[in-house]
Amino acid sequence: MARWGRVNIAQLKRMQKKMEKLERAGFDKFCEDAAKELAARMLRKVIKRTPVGVYEDGKTGGTLRRGWTIGEVKKNGSHFEIEVINPTEYAQYVEFGHRTRNHQGWVNGRFMMTISADEVERIAPAILEKKLTKLLGETFDGN
Secondary structure: OOOOOOOOHHHHHHHHHHHHHHHHHOHHHHHHHHHHHHHHHHHHHHHHHOOOOEOOOOOEOOHHHHOOEEOOOEEEOOEEEOOEEOOOOOHHHHHHEEEOOOOOOEEEOOOHHHHHHHHHHHHHHHHHHHHHHHHHHHHHHOO
16 A cells, blocks of 8 residues: 655644634735825825926915825725825816917926826835735744
8 A cells, every 4th residue: 555645734724824814914904005005105206296386476386286185995896996186176287288378388297197106106016015025924924
């Protein structure tokens, strides 16, 4: 008769407990926290890029810069969504550009949101990998 070897069931049970702990930690909570962190990074970048008006009488603006906020995290199927919002009525004109008041020229857009979104999209995989490694380390290293 052939010998099949030995199996240590205790190790499998420990692995099962760690997997249950990971499930309790809540993957949805992890995704929500990751979305919030990415949105916060984007908010920081877009605020920094948003121009502040300087007027002829020596006053400075800042309404557009102060208008940036982050919305709520929403789960849409298997995706998590969060919005970075600026409800200031002229935000889109500063972002994408606009005609001058006399309709004779064009003011180029600043693309503060577009550039910031591209930057965050480039660094997102590294940020998410770091967060996931930390979660898995806490789950499997901590008995």
